[in-house]
Amino acid sequence: MIPAPFDHITPVTLDEAIRALTSHGEEAKLLAGGHSLLPLMKLRLASPKLLIDLSKIPGLAGIRQEGDKMTVGALTTHYQIESSELLKEKCPLLPQTARVIGDVQVRNRGTIGGSLAHADPAADLAAAMLALGAELRVRGAQGERWLKAEEFFLDLMTTALSPSEILTEIRVPVLSGRCGTAYLKLPQKASGFALVGVAVWLRADGGLCADIGVGVTGLGAKPFRAVRVERHLRRKRLEPALIETASAEVTLRIEPLGDIHASAEFRAHLARLYTYRAIVEAARTAGISLTKAKGK
Numbered sequence: 001m002i003p004a005p006f007d008h009i010t011p012v013t014l015d016e017a018i019r020a021l022t023s024h025g026e027e028a029k030l031l032a033g034g035h036s037l038l039p040l041m042k043l044r045l046a047s048p049k050l051l052i053d054l055s056k057i058p059g060l061a062g063i064r065q066e067g068d069k070m071t072v073g074a075l076t077t078h079y080q081i082e083s084s085e086l087l088k089e090k091c092p093l094l095p096q097t098a099r100v101i102g103d104v105q106v107r108n109r110g111t112i113g114g115s116l117a118h119a120d121p122a123a124d125l126a127a128a129m130l131a132l133g134a135e136l137r138v139r140g141a142q143g144e145r146w147l148k149a150e151e152f153f154l155d156l157m158t159t160a161l162s163p164s165e166i167l168t169e170i171r172v173p174v175l176s177g178r179c180g181t182a183y184l185k186l187p188q189k190a191s192g193f194a195l196v197g198v199a200v201w202l203r204a205d206g207g208l209c210a211d212i213g214v215g216v217t218g219l220g221a222k223p224f225r226a227v228r229v230e231r232h233l234r235r236k237r238l239e240p241a242l243i244e245t246a247s248a249e250v251t252l253r254i255e256p257l258g259d260i261h262a263s264a265e266f267r268a269h270l271a272r273l274y275t276y277r278a279i280v281e282a283a284r285t286a287g288i289s290l291t292k293a294k295g296k
C-alpha cells in the first residue's frame with residue numbers, strides 16, 4: 001500500500017503544466033483530487049515518476065453561465081457541483097448525478113475533470129455528460145480543441161486525450177423550457193460505483209417528448225449515449241408501454257460487463273429497468289403524467 005517514489009510539482013500556469021507533461025511523457029501524471037490516481041499508485045498499478053499537481057493553476061475550478069451554456073471547470077469538485085444553486089436551476093442533471101458519487105470524502109476531493117479523464121466504465125458523471133451532449137475543452141502542446149462527450153470516451157479507461165493534453169472545462173446546455181431530468185443508479189455496496197447508472201434529460205411539449213438525451217454507465221466497457229432509445233421516444237406521446245419498448249433497446253449492440261459484483265445478464269436487466277425508471281422520472285419532473293406500468 002506504499003506507492004513507488006515520485007516527484008511532485010505544482011505549476012502555477014496551464015502552459016507550465018503542459019510543458020512539464022510534454023517533457024516527461026509517459027513518466028508524468030496529472031494530479032487533480034487524487035481519488036482515482038492515488039489508490040492505483042498505492043497498489044502499484046500506476047508508478048508515475050512525476051505528479052503534476054493542478055491545484056495551484058488559477059481558473060481551472062468554477063461554475064458559470066455563458067448565454068445558453070453552463071461552463072464547469074475541470075478542477076470543480078463533485079461537492080461544488082452537487083451544491084451549486086446555479087446548476088440546480090440551469091442544469092439540474094449535474095447536481096443530481098454528483099450527489100450520488102461515492103461518499104462525502106470522495107465528493108469533497110474528486111473533480112469532474114479527474115473523473116472524466118480517468119474514464120472508469122462505471123463513473124457517474126460520464127452518463128450525464130453523454131445525455132447532455134457535453135463539449136469538453138482540452139489544451140495541449142499543439143493548442144486547444146473541443147471534443148464532444150461521445151468522441152471523448154474511447155474504451156475501458158481510455159479517452160481521446162493525447163498524453164500532453166489537459167482537460168480544462170466542460171460545457172453543457174442550459175435546460176430551458178419544460179425540461180425534466182433524472183439520474184438513477186444501483187450502487188455497488190462497498191464503493192458506491194454504479195452497477196448500472198442512467199442519466200436522462202427530456203423536454204416536454206404537452207404530453208409529447210419534444211427532445212431527449214440518455215446516457216448509460218456501468219453496462220459496457222465505456223459509458224455510452226443510448227441513441228436508439230432516444231430515437232424511439234423523440235417527438236412521441238409518452239406512454240409506459242412505449243417507454244418500456246424503447247428501454248429494451250438500451251442493450252442492443254452492447255456487450256455487458258460481468259464481474260464479481262454483477263453478471264452480464266443482471267447488468268443488462270438493470271440497464272433496461274433503470275432506463276425505464278429514469279425516463280419515467282424525467283417525464284414526471286417535466287410535468288408529463290404517466291400511469292406506472294406493472295412491476296416497474
Ligand SMILES: Cc1cc2nc3c(=O)[nH]c(=O)nc-3n(C[C@H](O)[C@H](O)[C@H](O)COP(=O)(O)OP(=O)(O)OC[C@H]3O[C@@H](n4cnc5c(N)ncnc54)[C@H](O)[C@@H]3O)c2cc1C
Nearest residue numbers: 030032033034035036037102110111114117124167192193
Ligand atoms: C472510495 C471511492 C469511491 C468512489 N465512488 C465513486 C462513485 O460512486 N462514482 C464515481 O463516478 N466515482 C467514484 N469514485 C471516483 C471519484 O469520483 C474520483 O474522484 C474520480 O474518478 C477521479 O477524480 P480525481 O479528481 O480524484 O482525479 P485524480 O485521481 O487526481 O486523477 C484521475 C486520472 O485523471 C487524470 N486527470 C485528472 N485531472 C485531469 C485533467 N484535468 N485533464 C487530464 N487528465 C486529468 C489523472 O492524471 C489521472 O490519470 C470513487 C473513488 C473512491 C476512492
